[in-house]
Amino acid sequence: MKKLYERGKLVVSPVLSRYFPEFEVKKGSGCYLFGTDNKKYLDFSAGIAVCSTGHCHARVVAAAKKQLGNLIHICIGVANYDSYITLAEKLNKIVPIKNAQFFFCQSGSEAVEAAIKLARYSTKKPGLVALKGSFHGRTFGALSLTTSKMKYRDGYEPLVPNVYIAEPDLTVIEGILKNNEIAGLIFEPILGEGGYVPYPPEFILGLRQLTEKYGVLLIADEIQSGMGRTGKWFVLEHFDVTPDILCISKALASGFPLGAIAASAELMSRWSPGSHGGTFGGNPVCCAAAIATVDVMQKEKLLQNARQLGSYSKKKLAQLQKKHPIIKDIRGLGLMIGIDFKDSAAARKIIDLCLQNGLVIIPTGADGTVIRFIPPLIVKKQQIDQALKIFELALKNV
Numbered sequence: 001m002k003k004l005y006e007r008g009k010l011v012v013s014p015v016l017s018r019y020f021p022e023f024e025v026k027k028g029s030g031c032y033l034f035g036t037d038n039k040k041y042l043d044f045s046a047g048i049a050v051c052s053t054g055h056c057h058a059r060v061v062a063a064a065k066k067q068l069g070n071l072i073h074i075c076i077g078v079a080n081y082d083s084y085i086t087l088a089e090k091l092n093k094i095v096p097i098k099n100a101q102f103f104f105c106q107s108g109s110e111a112v113e114a115a116i117k118l119a120r121y122s123t124k125k126p127g128l129v130a131l132k133g134s135f136h137g138r139t140f141g142a143l144s145l146t147t148s149k150m151k152y153r154d155g156y157e158p159l160v161p162n163v164y165i166a167e168p169d170l171t172v173i174e175g176i177l178k179n180n181e182i183a184g185l186i187f188e189p190i191l192g193e194g195g196y197v198p199y200p201p202e203f204i205l206g207l208r209q210l211t212e213k214y215g216v217l218l219i220a221d222e223i224q225s226g227m228g229r230t231g232k233w234f235v236l237e238h239f240d241v242t243p244d245i246l247c248i249s250k251a252l253a254s255g256f257p258l259g260a261i262a263a264s265a266e267l268m269s270r271w272s273p274g275s276h277g278g279t280f281g282g283n284p285v286c287c288a289a290a291i292a293t294v295d296v297m298q299k300e301k302l303l304q305n306a307r308q309l310g311s312y313s314k315k316k317l318a319q320l321q322k323k324h325p326i327i328k329d330i331r332g333l334g335l336m337i338g339i340d341f342k343d344s345a346a347a348r349k350i351i352d353l354c355l356q357n358g359l360v361i362i363p364t365g366a367d368g369t370v371i372r373f374i375p376p377l378i379v380k381k382q383q384i385d386q387a388l389k390i391f392e393l394a395l396k397n398v
């Protein structure tokens with residue numbers, strides 16, 4: 001039998017970059033992946049910060065199956081259906097925006113597109129500000145805001161006009177907001193693809209103050225950092241900051257493709273019917289899976305688990321750093337932890353050694369020098385210990 005990788009070479013576009021071109025899986029369950037090599041892997045990539053409830057959580061599977069038997073698709077433009085409305089009601093209770101309303105789409109990039117369209121449409125201003133080193137997605141609007149790797153933009157210009165890429169410096173940002181007609185400023189409270197870099201709380205508070213001062217909408221891209229990963233539903237809650245628009249996706253539906261933006265009913269009321277939409281956004285099955293995801297997060301106290309095991313992991317990693325000074329920095333909140341080696345070859349070697357020994361971890365950062373420590377939020381202490389054992393073995397052999 002030919003390997004999937006070999007078959008894929010003939011029929012899959014080479015545009016996709018792969019962390020592990022030859023890695024093949026046939027099943028996922030909880031924190032584990034099962035390879036076609038019949039090996040069991042601890043998955044600390046969580047499908048790139050998506051599978052917070054683990055792979056194929058029984059409640060999520062049951063909710064999706066039930067929905068599949070009832071209604072797969074109708075389009076919210078054609079008829080109201082329960083899972084769309086119920087999900088919006090549920091999210092309304094957890095987002096850090098009062099009296100929030102929701103627009104659902106299929107992905108993170110599309111949530112960013114929706115956010116910037118709402119910003120321009122509602123303010124009637126053209127300008128958008130994004131911070132240098134951020135990742136907001138790959139569709140043209142989102143790509144125009146993305147600078148985590150310049151490779152993402154190469155070959156695609158001209159991008160969307162009136163986009164200002166600002167150094168993350170409040171004085172520089174104030175200059176841009178003061179001198180231009182800016183609709184919205186978008187930022188990730190913790191840089192995801194940019195290397196798991198949290199901004200200092202004063203900077204985030206400063207962004208809120210400046211955007212208020214200049215009548216600019218503050219758009220929080222919590223696509224990677226949100227839905228409980230840092231121990232609160234959203235990072236901005238750690239700092240008591242309310243965004244004007246919140247972008248959500250990734251972990252929202254445990255792996256079903258779903259994105260969302262939240263904004264106050266007042267702001268949403270300025271978005272006229274028909275000025276945005278889509279065929280599949282808020283698909284019934286995806287929404288049912290998202291409802292089950294929120295229920296699991298609450299019933300199994302996964303935010304608490306993220307906080308407790310996040311501090312436990314950081315403590316253990318700090319001990320490892322003492323023994324292995326090849327680790328240069330450990331940072332993050334909850335179970336969104338970056339381990340920075342400041343050396344891409346070393347990080348790469350460690351990732352490969354970990355995979356050989358049954359641990360899936362993936363890199364991030366412009367040069368791939370950072371390893372993400374992002375297990376599913378259902379992870380247990382003993383699985384963290386197991387992962388750290390494999391990780392230390394790799395550290396010893398690098």
Ligand SMILES: Cc1ncc(COP(=O)(O)O)c(C=O)c1O
Pocket residue numbers: 107108109110112135136137138188192193221222223224225249250
């Ligand atoms: C912060 C952030 N924004 C936007 C996106 C784009 O999401 P998607 O890949 O679903 O389009 C990502 C994906 O990694 C992300 O991390």
